[in-house]
Amino acid sequence: KPEFVGITAVSSNYCKVKEIARKIKDSFPACLLVLGGVHITISPESFEKSPFDLAVRGEGERTTLMLLKKYKEKNKLEIDKISKIPGLLIKDNDRIIDTGLPELITNLDEIPIPARELLNLEYYSLPRFSAEDDIDPVGTILTSRGCPYSCKFCSSSSFWRRKVRFFSAERVVKEIELLYKRYKYRRIYIYDDLFSINKERLKKIVCGLREINLLKKIEFSVYGRANCFDSETAGLLKEMNVKTITFGFETGSQRMLTYLKGPGILIEQGINAIKIAKRYGLKPGGFF
Numbered sequence: 001k002p003e004f005v006g007i008t009a010v011s012s013n014y015c016k017v018k019e020i021a022r023k024i025k026d027s028f029p030a031c032l033l034v035l036g037g038v039h040i041t042i043s044p045e046s047f048e049k050s051p052f053d054l055a056v057r058g059e060g061e062r063t064t065l066m067l068l069k070k071y072k073e074k075n076k077l078e079i080d081k082i083s084k085i086p087g088l089l090i091k092d093n094d095r096i097i098d099t100g101l102p103e104l105i106t107n108l109d110e111i112p113i114p115a116r117e118l119l120n121l122e123y124y125s126l127p128r129f130s131a132e133d134d135i136d137p138v139g140t141i142l143t144s145r146g147c148p149y150s151c152k153f154c155s156s157s158s159f160w161r162r163k164v165r166f167f168s169a170e171r172v173v174k175e176i177e178l179l180y181k182r183y184k185y186r187r188i189y190i191y192d193d194l195f196s197i198n199k200e201r202l203k204k205i206v207c208g209l210r211e212i213n214l215l216k217k218i219e220f221s222v223y224g225r226a227n228c229f230d231s232e233t234a235g236l237l238k239e240m241n242v243k244t245i246t247f248g249f250e251t252g253s254q255r256m257l258t259y260l261k262g263p264g265i266l267i268e269q270g271i272n273a274i275k276i277a278k279r280y281g282l283k284p285g286g287f288f
Helices: 011-027 038-042 061-074 156-160 169-181 199-211 231-240 254-261 267-279
Strands: 004-008 032-036 054-056 088-092 095-098 139-141 187-190 219-224 242-248 283-287
Touching (some): 011 032, 011 038, 219 231, 231 267, 267 283
Parallel strands (some): 139 187, 187 219, 242 283
Antiparallel strands (some): 054 088
């Protein structure tokens, strides 16, 4: 008998998410359904005809925490109280209250390390088939948020408002150590848009892993951007034990590439990134 159920959605699975939400509402009519994620952040107009009671838009940690604290004060939602919390869409009879987008969190280290022990860890330790033909369980981590670029097909710039914020190197090393020691992952995917763009932080991460004797004990996979990739970066990634790096090549047409990613991004940069990756023993992959 949950009091709250939160579901995230991107646009491509939003119809399925609404279907799941209706089934939950049928089984637990008193349960408050909360929608979050990219879709509702960018398309708030889709909230009105959804089965959700509330939506959290944008970066959700502070908004969700304030919402739950207000709820626990009297074990009910008081519209006048929660309508002062930024980042919410609220259904109030025949109207929708939009409290606007929240401010972005300046210091990401304020956010606690995810409480993975609350998850069904048996599911998360199942083998995962991947492009590398490896079926070992894979841990995941996000060490930064945002991207300064504005590719036409990507939600990152809209969701994070074209700002890049980084968890500190010390925090990143601490979470990697936790994934290795407590959760027994030996492979980790780093899902940052631009993990290696900050070379000084990357150097500190490599040094931090060396200090706790984890260098070469974990294999990493990262995303890269061809115009932000050079030999120094490749050398640091190699030292960190990154095995694969995936670039957003998108297309072999310069005209289409300029349309998708803007001026100054060249096909030749993608070719050069592959050459550098191979020179340093990194397996390059691509999105198209």
